Amino acid sequence: MRRAWRDGKATDEVFLEDCAALILGLLELYQTDFNNKWFIAAKELADEMIQRFRDPAGGFFDTPSDGEALLLRPKDLQDNATPSGNALACEALLKLAAFTDHSEYRDLAEQSLSLIGNMALRYPTAFARWLSAAEIAWNYSKQVAVLGDAQEETFRRMLQVVRSEYRPGVVVATSAYPPSKESPALLMERPMIDGKPTAYVCEGFVCKMPTTEPEILKTQLKD
Numbered sequence: 232m233r234r235a236w237r238d239g240k241a242t243d244e245v246f247l248e249d250c251a252a253l254i255l256g257l258l259e260l261y262q263t264d265f266n267n268k269w270f271i272a273a274k275e276l277a278d279e280m281i282q283r284f285r286d287p288a289g290g291f292f293d294t295p296s297d298g299e300a301l302l303l304r305p306k307d308l309q310d311n312a313t314p315s316g317n318a319l320a321c322e323a324l325l326k327l328a329a330f331t332d333h334s335e336y337r338d339l340a341e342q343s344l345s346l347i348g349n350m351a352l353r354y355p356t357a358f359a360r361w362l363s364a365a366e367i368a369w370n371y372s373k374q375v376a377v378l379g380d381a382q383e384e385t386f387r388r389m390l391q392v393v394r395s396e397y398r399p400g401v402v403v404a405t406s407a408y409p410p411s412k413e414s415p416a417l418l419m420e421r422p423m424i425d426g427k428p429t430a431y432v433c434e435g436f437v438c439k440m441p442t443t444e445p446e447i448l449k450t451q452l453k454d
Contacts, residue, residue, distance in 0.1 A: 247293045247316030250280040254323040258330075258402075265381075265405045267413045270330065277327055280320065281339065289342040290317050308347055314360035317343055322364040329372035329402045330415040332436050337368075344368060367400055371434045373452065376417050377405040379428030386428035388445040393452070401452070 232249060233241040257273035260266075283295040292304040293316055307315050321343040328337035344365055351358040351365070375393055379386045386405075393403055402417070410418040417436070423429045427443040432451040439451050 244298065245295065247280070247284045247291050248313070248319055249316075250276055250284070251316055251319035251323050254280070255319060255326070258323070258326055262403050267411065270404075270415055271413055273323075274327060274331065277323060277336070280323075281335075284316075284320075285339070290346050291320050291343070308350070308361075309357050310360045317346075318358070318360035318364060322360065322367065325364060325367045326372065326402055329374050330404060330417050332416045340364070341368060363399070370400060373398070373401045374417050374431075374433040374436070375401060375403045375448075375452070376421050376431040376433070376438075377403070377428065378408045378410065378418065378421055378423055380407065381405065383428050385443065385445065389428060389430050389448055392445050392449045395449075398452070 232245040232253070234244040234246060234249060235242045254273045254276050257269045257276070261269035261273065280291070283297060284291040284293075286292050286306060290306060290308070292306050294301065294304050306317070308317050309315060310318055321340045324336040324340040324343075327333065328340070344361070347358055347361050351361055355362060377386065377389050377393075381387070390403075390405070393401065404415045404417045406414050406418045408423050417433070421429070421431050421438075421441070424441060424443050429441050429443055430445075430448045431438045431441050432448065433439070439454075442448055442451065
């Protein structure tokens with residue numbers, strides 16, 4: 232990764248917000264075409280972000296551990312014209328936890344949220360992206376897993392149901408059956424019903440009854 236480019240030269244510097252924003256972008260790409268390469272890249276980058284930027288006291292430093300030696304490593308928590316790196320990292324880890332059931336991701340996100348609780352209550356407009364992440368953490372992301380042939384009409388209608396409304400707290404994973412080992416854990420051990428495209432709506436990996444009917448999926452998403 233590179234931070235900046237000018238006149239044919241790229242810097243070697245990279246910061247927390249670069250990693251975190253790219254992880255979120257990769258997860259959105261995955262939920263657009265469901266190509267596992269985007270999900271794999273997001274997870275690998277998250278693991279690198281944790282290794283290079285994590286503060287043992289909670290949250291993340293803005294600069295990497297292997298970067299330029301500084302008298303004091305910055306750790307900006309407040310959202311400004313753009314979200315802080317820590318807020319983006321928190322949201323990225325919560326969404327990855329919803330895909331992977333990897334407890335470390337959620338634990339690190341919750342530790343980060345503990346840093347801004349009092350400040351966000353006093354100055355909420357300075358912590359907008361943090362509050363979005365807090366809502367995801369508080370309510371758990373609603374998870375949708377759809378398995379089956381992506382060319383079938385029912386499969387496409389199920390995706391249309393999920394995408395028909397603005398659902399910021401929903402993560403979606405799809406795959407042919409059986410899913411490959413590189414697929415998100417959300418798709419694992421989710422059998423199809425009678426060979427038909429099947430949808431699962433879950434929270435915290437606890438799922439409602441699977442359905443093959445788009446209208447039932449629509450109702451489950453509203454519950």
